[in-house]
Amino acid sequence: MKNGKIRWSILGLIWVVILGLVFFTMPSTKQAVSQNQTIKLPASYTTAQAQKIQSDWNSQTKNKHKIQGRQAIVVFNNGNKKLTKIQSDKIAKKVTNLNKQRKQYGIDTIVSAKTSEAAERELVATDGSTQLVQVTLQRNADVGKLNKALNISGLHVYLTGSSILNQTLAQEIRAGLQHTELIAIAIILVMLVLVFKSPIIPLTTLASVGISVAVSKWLVLKMVLAGWIPFSNFTFVLMVVVLYGIGTDYNILLYTNFKKQLETKPLAVAIKQTYRQAGRTMLLSGMAVFVGMASLAFAKFAPYQSVVGVALSILVLLTVLMTLTPAFMGLLGSKLFWPRRELKQKQTNSRVWGTLAKISINRPVATLIVVLGLFGGLALAPKQSVDYNTALEVSDHQPAKQGLMVIKKHYPAGMISPTTIYLASNQRLDTQANLQILDELTSKINHISGVQTVASVTQPYGQPVAELYIGNQLRAVSKNLSQANQGVADLQAGVDQTQTQLKQQDIARQVKAIDKLSDGSAKVAKGTKKVATSLNEANATVKKMAKYLKKHQKDLDEPQYALLSMYLETLQTKLGKDAPTMTDELVDKANALVAPINELSKGAQKVSAGNQELAAKVETLPGEQAKLQDQLDKSKTGLAGLKTGIKSLNGYLAELEKSPAGQTFYVPKTMMRNPKFQPALNNYLAPNRKTAKLLVILTVDASSPQAMKIFDQLQTITKGTLLGTPLAQTKIAMGGGTATTHDLRHISRADMQRTMLIMLIGIGIVLIFATQSLLQPVYILGLLLLIYRLTLVITNWLTSQVLGQTSLTWTTPFLVFVMLLSLGVDYSLFYLKHWHNNGWQLSGLAGGARTIGIVVEAAILILGATFAAMLPAGVMTLSQIALAIMTGLILLGILLPLVLPALLTLTYRKSKINSHEAETRIKD
Template sequence: MFARLGRLVVHHPWKVIGLWLLVIVAVVASAPKLTSTTDQSEFLPSHYESIQAMELQQKAFPQSAAPAAIIVFGRADGAPLTEGDSAAIAAVGEQLTAANLEDVIGLQTVPPSENKLIQIIAVQLTKMTNQGDTRQGDAVEALRTALKRQVEGTDLKAGITGQAAQMLDQQESSAKGMAIIGVATIVLILVLLLVIFRSPVIALLPIVTIGAVSSLVGGLIAMVARAFDLQLDSSVNSILLVVLFGVGTDYILFLMFRYRERLRAGEDPKTAMVGAVARVGEAITSAAGAVIIAFTALTLSTLGMFRALGPALAIAVAVALMAGLTLVPAVVSLLGTKVFWPSKAWKQEPTGARFAALGAALGRRPGAFAVVSGGLLVALGVLAFGFNPTFDLTSGSTSDVSESVVYNKELLRGMPAGATQPSEVLLRADGGVLTVDQLAHFHTALDQVSGVGRVGEPKLSDDKATAEFQVTLDSAPESDVALATVRGPLRDAAHAAAPAGTTAAVGGMTAVFVDFQDAMNHDYAVVFPVAAILIMIVLALLLRSLVAPWYLMASVFLGFAATLGAAVLVFQRIQGDSGLIFTLPVIMYLFVVALGTDYNILMVARLREEAREGRDPREAAALGLRHTGPTVAAAGVILAGTFASMMLAGNNVLSQMGFAISVGIGVAAFVMAMFFTPALTALLGHRAWWPGHGDRTAQEVKPGNGDSLRAGSGGTEARPVAPGGGESR
């Protein structure tokens, strides 16, 4: 199959390139705009209490909404506000109202805080109608410009925070982060490929080809998102960028190593490329299949953000695979050996002394290598039990010097920490209207809850059947303490105090985070096992073994635990953060489990090839590490490096993601695939391939026993050839 594909591409390169261009133009021209959202409530299904409360609020109070932005005032010298200052602040509010700024529909000046350190103006903005609506952000920018003029030359300082301001600053921070990530990723790929191949042509090959198909990926994802009404998280663009370039470069790297190997064997360039596609095709297709399965398994998630992210990343990997098997071979077949210009090193077989020595040592003492590498994974994995999820995405995804973060801290000098996003408790009469006594009793019950700073007076709907109580918590709305307050005391008190014939529901952003936590616990119990089973099926079909998939997946999950433990060690233990972003385990699962399986497939495929040459298990492991070690190492460095570039984005969310994924890929490449997997395979010997004959030579396998031997190119070679693997550089 892959030999036929290789011949088709190599003999008709211009047609292949032209077809790619036609598809790209057609998809880009017809695809809708790819949009994303930062509203976490959009990702939860409707049966969660926070969503039910939101729907009840929208129905009962269609014109009501919490302030979209908050203007925070204080004295520049930090002293308490005077009566003159308060009068000046009221005047600022009147002048901003008189300015009739677009999409600013209301400003309400609130009395100073009890300690007189701050005073606020609550700002109502036009509601956003869709994910791409920028009116609130534009209004905040206009307010900031007007506010700066109003306080200039006075004793006051002022800034804008609140949800709309935080979203604006987050978008600006993300745009800067994307630019940094993009430049760092491209520079890293160029430098590493120059070091590996000593050729600017090969270094530019993935940049040009993957850059060309990136618009195709964005268009396909936008089409799928619209067709299935999927909500994409705002972080998807950063992740897509590094996935497409990182994984795509890996697949191109595997192909070029094999191409160079065939040239060194004396084949002409076109025959060498056909052979490279034939040999590497099954391995990278199986590896990509495992990644795609892991990603698409997220469609089983109860959270919309993961149901959308999984297919989006699966599309990116599928396109990268197709480009690696068709577009890149077509381009290289036109260039021939000029692709290595100006280097002549491709003509000479290197000694590979370092990996030869490592392979020899592993072949002599596989047990020691298995214990040391496995022990490292277990030691780091133990630290994973200290993982604490945090929902503080807003401050974590923007710079500490951004206005919304600075004035959110200023706000906390005079108001409870939950003032920026108060919880909302809705009380609904199932029939009739709510009485004054019922409202008073319910208000008292909420006010007595531990962790509640203030309960506002109830606001009644027009039909007097629904009341809304604004509950300000003592703790920041995304903190562990706030989540515990809503999950336990507040919801318990609201449900218990609801009079007969009424229903209570607790909503607001903290309640959304509480429900998010419950949904993710459900996903861990469903998505992870399903993905593991499907990946094991792929491994079993590829390797024709029921034993190997078990220890390969065991090593991958050890790598997952070790990666999470390393992140806990660095960010929670050393850096002192309260926790790691709550999505980190799932993001790590996407890349560490899926891509860790990639490298295991490449290594085991080479081990099988060496075994089929008649070598015993230990010798096969030694030679497998010698020949495939450089390929896995180069691919691991490139992929880990592209994800590490996320740490340059300047915010904690992307820093944690970049660190964890790059460490996970490093563990997968340099611990699992390079040492742990070949050591276990050597120790298990022939049992690793049971009940098949994956390690038998052609002479040992009797005809008709079900073990088909693969030919390298059109079935012309006598010996079986395993796809994947590589060579020493």
């Protein structure tokens, strides 16, 4: 006896030492949350590929630590009133100070309304009430410290963004879990006191479960930080509720059996017998739950894989219950049940389970028909709507959530989380042909219903740059031709003036007008050169256009190419043939006109020197005048034809400008080197110019069902636009909130079905060994699936009526499945193993239901109250899980004693089974 006490004391001391080491070496939960803040998706999903492309992009830049940065948005809001100039100046000053102190606050980059005109258009609300500042935070940035630094008197200031919202949600879950744990401890203490009529057993139960929680948390954090297992916001939630749930169940089972053994056996024998019976049941049940959860290591989705941490906690719990709990039994013995002195008292049984089991055994077929009739149709109800918007889970009183609501009110709904389309090619994208493809893609996306703006290298401000399109360039050619036309008009005026002067009969007056005539002829020559220059420029431009069209014939469809070819052939005919001949002749005529006029001017000057010379010159004037008139008539004819040609050309150009061809993107080489175009190249093309990105802002919420439809269109149009082009082999990836939600929906739905199957198979295998039967595991798992479906349907209705939430969060169905499967397997095995221990006799089904029913009812009552403690936490997922588990526990308490005895009765009532056979062979 004394040796036994020493042994149990040593075991207890070992756990005290372990608990002390755990307490002083507990890893940081914040660090684990920070490392796993974003949901990691498999590499085959587009968001994972987008992250890889962005990392490669960042690695090419000087500021390489931006790879680890997280995007956030600072919201400065003046309610519904327009920001005053004083307030705007305060915001600008605040941004300036933040820029100076970026290192202090862990800020990498800041983009504000003062950064550029484009940024101002994007970041200042149209009603002027709100300004946004985009910041990139380092992973270790102190958000609380930054929040304090952002405060401006008289303004609402919020720090928000997807990473900030996720961090806020994690904090809320941790706070809610701590709150729930404290309430759960109080509830368990009270309920166990009522069940065992003793304060000692509740304390030892909480001690064993509490140590299991602490050691499990330490172990899981160590493995998470080492990168051995994944982690999610709900790892500890599930761990705590599972350990407190099944830990309490197992303690009730052990202490109930121990009390029964102590009635007739010595302490050492009672402990041994307790673990031979109840301990064996506990191990089988715990291993079934462990195998089920551990099998989730084969899941693809990290949040589902994180359940492996909960599986490890099951092993810790079983270890504690197999060592520390018997130590309590050995050290305290019957004192565990103090203040009771007599242990042998009338056994309390469950009337509810006994009555339900009796009905089920007497009328198994009718019972199953009624159950299926009442619950089968409900279980087959349409699937419940599931929301994948993490922001909805954050409480409305949180500043990050309030900032999000301000953005949604004053900006496009998709502003908070734009979609980024990445195009990773093996060739440079800053060529004319590839830029044209990118511009075509940008324009097509811009026409999708639900898209607010699209920004790309060719449309950096969300709008086409007019100078980069052929229509605008044709407008410039038309302008040159209009100037040429004006030159022709000036030329015609000069010719008319010259002819008028020549027609004067008064030679003296003609002599006086010679200088004016000389000036007119000079204007003719100047105008002619101007016309020639303009026409030559137009001719050169058309030649370039024709050369470009021929080079990129394969990039245009047949009708478009034919239309362009027709216009350009006509232009080439007019400008390439008629115009050069016309202009050359016109220049020759003008030069011929200038020479005699100048000569005439010289003669007129000599008149004053001598009458003879004047007479000689004047006598020659009529002949020269006739020649000159003839030349001027020819010039007028040429000028009229030239004016008609220019008018015709302008008509062609106007048609071409308005045609679809006018919308063709074309970047001259000079524009590529233009400093004004460099920011667009640097922002939307990677430094190696082989990767491009497009930023798409939607008019709808990034996580809404409408956004999912738009996302599908984005993928289809992007792939379709690149198909058949030189960029057909380009890798396409999408990032941002909509892409993440899209991938999250896809993988969570697909992997949940796969995960459920894995868990069912894993637990089923353990149940086969535990029950020595093939059918009994099928009965158990089938019943639990029915209860799970019923639970979701009822929970969806309750969340709508009680919590005012129209849909379940995406994590709720999975967490509820894991919990109900774990608890359901426990309660089923408690019942079946009691039946097995009594020889598999059908007569023992009702008695077993009464005996085990009281244990299960106590566990259900305690667990139900424990989960009810999660409702005040204020976290949507925790509230929904609480309602679901409470609902599922009630259904378990009703359906398990109805369905399982009925199925067992129908299976075994024709078999002659004795105790020996039950222990040596499989009965099915």
